[in-house]
Amino acid sequence: MLDTTLQPVADQSASQRRPVRPARSTTGQAARRPGPWRRLASPVVVLALWQAACSAGLISPQTLASPWQILQTAISLTRDGTLPHNLLVSLGRALSGLAIGTVAGVALALVAGLSRLGEDAVDALMQMGRTLPVLAMVPLFILWFGIGETPKIALVSLGVLFPIYLNLFKGVRNVDPKLLEMARTLGLSRAQTILQVILPGALPDLLLGLRFAVGISWLMLVVAEQINANSGIGHMMMDAEDFLRTDIILVGLFVYAALGLISDQIVRSIEARVLAWRPSNVR
Amino acid sequence: MNMMHRPEPVIRPEPVIRIEGLTRRFGGPAVLDALDLSVGRGEFVALLGRSGSGKTTLLRTLAGLDDVTEGRVQVPGDVAVVFQESRLLPWKRVWQNVGLGLGARDAKDRAIAALGEVGLDHRVDAWPLTLSGGEAQRAGIARALVREPQFLMLDEPFASLDALTRLKMQAMVGELWQRHRCAVLLVTHDVDEALLLADRAVVLEHGRIRTEVDIDLPRPRRHADAEFNRLRGVLLDALGVEQASH
Ligand SMILES: Nc1ncnc2c1ncn2[C@@H]1O[C@H](COP(=O)(O)OP(=O)(O)OP(=O)(O)O)[C@@H](O)[C@H]1O
């Protein structure tokens, strides 16, 4: 009722002539959704207050650097190559860990999901393993793998393994039994049934697992790089701590945040493409 | 005209489906109880019965989805099933669903031809979840027919469709059957549907055949026919439906 008063008379009669619900709800949404500027307002205000407090000397740079200072630092770290170098090292670790964990998780989930024998062999172990706090295994990993790249990549892989395994296993087991029956009546072979029915049916769950896994991989990386590393974003931040450089620490934080955001977007766009058959993605 | 059809005994074609003494239990009383039934080559049989009388159980057994534990069942190797829900794979386009498992190089052409037969040429490349109920069911029928089965089973294929669409689909199935001449077993709750389409109607009750009626009417059939009405009475009676006297 409220939004009809905001509309010109001609528009109102047009929307009343068509009694379809979608037409009404879209006009309602358009009227109520705040513009992008309103959403940006509060971050900008916070940023301005933060800058003002720093400039006025209310916050010492050793507690929290000013936004302007952070920007300057980001630029100079990029210029002298520190940031790109550490970023590449971190990206390399995250991607290798993600790849290893995903491959292992998919393999284990298929073994467990597609055969009872495989389930008995794998699933109990995995269900027990998932309850282990992976981060608490860092000391063990350092003892086992030393302080090189191996423990870091292993930590990321292990963190990635469980969400991939659990979601894909669930997806394989929850494929609609009616579709499996249909495959039988059409005379599909076991291999055809797996490739055409079970795997595509489990794909949405795998992608969901992948989204969790990507989030976890950054978390694992942060921990691994701050404990024992001589390169990477985490190392850059720990180094800065020794010199009370909060500006560098904050640059690192923002880089991590950006990496998390971008990688999530990438998985989402993969989802939209691979799951094009879903009604929400059609057209 | 009816007088000409009634007297002589009906000559059944040689059976392609033979069921002898089929019994099926799920722990309790028999759902199928020493059932005997045969369907001739190219014969159209309608299977009626109250809810829970064992129609779907029989169909599943004939489709090889349930094992035969008691009795004997003889079914040709090439059977096809259309379920009440179309059971299309949502992640394959409509033509890929129809051509599923065909394997031949011309699978796509055959799938598209079958979709043409059910009037779905314009939805060949669509995703199944965007089809209407009637369209999805037609795609399911195309998927069954493209295999040129000797024996086609349909389990209440039109039950969830609106009355108008159902009439069109019934006419379409009638035409397809005339063209392909496969043996058909159609499970339905709709007495008129059985009388419009089938050569024979079988009424199941507690897993046994309660009534079997030969529908020896010329095609295309019309509801107004006197014999049509008489047979409807017989079937409704067998189904235990109270009828007001007309
Ligand atoms: N897998 C099963 N386990 C236990 N009972 C079953 C199973 N399948 C069917 N039944 C029972 O067998 C009986 C017959 O079921 P069926 O599905 O064959 O009936 P129907 O004639 O197809 O009914 P409707 O017209 O409602 O579809 C029902 O009582 C049902 O509960």
Ligand SMILES: [Mg+2]
């Ligand atoms: Mg049924």
